[in-house]
Amino acid sequence: MALTEEQRKRMEDNRKRAMEIRKRRELEKNAAAEGFFAATTSPQTEGVQQTKKRKVDGLAESERDNNREPTGSKEDENIAEKLDTQDDDESSLEEFEVNASQYVSQTELQRVYLLPKGTIDVMSFIEKDNPHNRGWSKLKLYSRSDARRRARKRFGGKEGLIAERENRKRKKFENELKEVRKMS
Helix, strand or coil, X not given: CCCCHHXXXXXXXXXXXXXXXXXXXXXXXXXXXXXXXXXXXXXXXXXXXXCCCCEECCEEHXXXXXXXXXXXXXXXXXXXXXXXXXXXXHHHCCHHHCCCCCEEEXXXXXXXCCCCHHHHHCCCEEEECCCCCCCCCCEEEEEHHHHHHHHHHHHCCHHHHHXXXXXXXXXXXXXXXXXXXXXX
16 A cells, blocks of 8 residues: 555654654753753753643644744734843842742642642643652643743732732631631
């Protein structure tokens, strides 16, 4: 049975994609060997941070981005610039974020950045061997700047996020107080 030209092209595309995945995994492995929470990125690990992409409409995010038409609007560029500089600006960081790792765990995303599971599921992540035991499942580490950006967008900025965090602490305290009063 002879293969059609379309089948050969698809086989070649799949082979190329498999080679790219293999190279990316090798880079991840090398990055993991350099240290669990490497504070700096080396040239060989720069592209490793965005290893997992969500598929939408049958296309990976990177393919969808390539298929989009550039708007070229100055307003879009200014907004993108503001977001980039806002996340990296020392004054916009909260106290616990200064000198913190660039990666954050799922638990911390939910506790500190108050992100719901659905939002976390669509975020890009890297996988690292579990530092407690290599036999356990791998850790998923998310970009702290991406988490910060999503949380601030959700709650209306840094002040809104801090206010929501305080509100949840207050509600938790009130609920615990009610429980204690019921016991007595």
